[in-house]
Amino acid sequence: MPDKRLKRVDLIFSDESVCRDVLADSLKKSNDDILKGILDSGLRGRGGAGFPTGLKWKFTSQEKEEEKYVVCNADEGEPGTFKDREILTKVPLKVFSGMAICAKVIGAKKGFVYLRGEYQFLRKELNKALDNFHALVKELGFDFEIKIRMGSGAYVCGEESALFESMEGKRGEPRNKPPYPTISGFRNKPTVINNVETLVYSFMICRIGAKKFQELGTADSRGSKVFSISGDTPIAGIYELELGMSLEDFVEEFGDGDTKAVQVGGASGLCVPRKKFKDTIIGFEGVPTGGSMMLFNSSRSMYNVLKNYVEFFEEESCGQCTPCRVGCQQLKLGIESVKKGDKPASYLKTLQKLAETMKVTAKCGLGQSVANSFSSIVDNFNEEMIY
Numbered sequence: 001m002p003d004k005r006l007k008r009v010d011l012i013f014s015d016e017s018v019c020r021d022v023l024a025d026s027l028k029k030s031n032d033d034i035l036k037g038i039l040d041s042g043l044r045g046r047g048g049a050g051f052p053t054g055l056k057w058k059f060t061s062q063e064k065e066e067e068k069y070v071v072c073n074a075d076e077g078e079p080g081t082f083k084d085r086e087i088l089t090k091v092p093l094k095v096f097s098g099m100a101i102c103a104k105v106i107g108a109k110k111g112f113v114y115l116r117g118e119y120q121f122l123r124k125e126l127n128k129a130l131d132n133f134h135a136l137v138k139e140l141g142f143d144f145e146i147k148i149r150m151g152s153g154a155y156v157c158g159e160e161s162a163l164f165e166s167m168e169g170k171r172g173e174p175r176n177k178p179p180y181p182t183i184s185g186f187r188n189k190p191t192v193i194n195n196v197e198t199l200v201y202s203f204m205i206c207r208i209g210a211k212k213f214q215e216l217g218t219a220d221s222r223g224s225k226v227f228s229i230s231g232d233t234p235i236a237g238i239y240e241l242e243l244g245m246s247l248e249d250f251v252e253e254f255g256d257g258d259t260k261a262v263q264v265g266g267a268s269g270l271c272v273p274r275k276k277f278k279d280t281i282i283g284f285e286g287v288p289t290g291g292s293m294m295l296f297n298s299s300r301s302m303y304n305v306l307k308n309y310v311e312f313f314e315e316e317s318c319g320q321c322t323p324c325r326v327g328c329q330q331l332k333l334g335i336e337s338v339k340k341g342d343k344p345a346s347y348l349k350t351l352q353k354l355a356e357t358m359k360v361t362a363k364c365g366l367g368q369s370v371a372n373s374f375s376s377i378v379d380n381f382n383e384e385m386i387y
Helices: 016-028 031-041 053-061 083-090 092-106 117-139 160-167 196-208 210-214 247-254 302-316 322-340 347-361 365-380 382-386
Strands: 069-074 110-115 145-150 191-195 224-231 237-242 259-264 270-273 292-297
Touching: 016 092, 016 117, 016 196, 031 053, 031 092, 031 196, 031 210, 053 092, 053 191, 053 196, 069 092, 069 160, 069 196, 083 092, 083 117, 083 196, 083 224, 092 110, 092 117, 092 191, 092 196, 110 117, 110 160, 117 145, 160 191, 191 196, 196 210, 247 259, 247 292, 270 365, 302 322, 302 365, 302 382, 322 347, 322 365, 322 382, 347 365, 347 382, 365 382
Parallel strands: 069 110, 069 191, 110 145, 224 292
Antiparallel strands: 224 237, 259 270, 259 292
């Protein structure tokens, strides 16, 4: 286990006035130099899946299509996550500048911010920031335009291909893969889609250099990450922390002295019990997270927590595939039956098998991730599912 203590960092929310100089400098560099910096930095997507950002840009840049796009995924729908809202509120120009640098590398002239439907209240100020950004790129002689597209409140549209369907005016449903967005994304054209935080880190790497970014984190989890911290904590809020810390150190800093579990990664993430805090690393070599960290103390019923998650997935399933559509319903009915005593405790094992089946048969990440919270809560808090 890496010897990493919890360390607060200030890259994301640092001075936004540097954007003009960094963007001007980046636009003078060759695409190969920019790509090398992103690749060498070890930056991986901050949405949770962790695909190397530099590879995504590289694959899209190699496509011969004349029409390409950059899309910022700001559909922050994961329960317990509110960091992207803060980033867009405080440093929107960094997000737009990250998109512009990506556009230069891949050869795109248009970009879109897909904004969560519930964040409509941000749109007015974002449009003002976009006006300033467009004036800046025009001054720098770079042909790139960004537009905002609003979501409609569907959790599944956080999945990249469902997001493209929504942007194209269709029902938000995941597409079959392959092809992947780097080949066929928005309007079936090569597209880079990164979330808000990833784009800002791409910008920051262009500012501070790959080597300095590599000094943070671990070999498998380079850099820092913005966390949305909520639940039973005296200091709920948004914090940028170095990756690679143990959950024990995290709880020591943010817990209330009686933390019995931490839900890492929101409803689609893993629930880690107190006995595993010491050996759990927050990072890609341990438990990766899109940013949501929800702490629960001994007053909380983990049955109620699980039921809330399953109801959420049942509501948000697009219904396109049977494993997710039916599976979520049966998981909810199943835990309710066990709790009431209509089914024996052993039935929980049957439900876990169903959840694991969903993991390999559901069409997209929504259905595939249900097993994360379901199995980890049932495994670690079995007695609370029964009594």
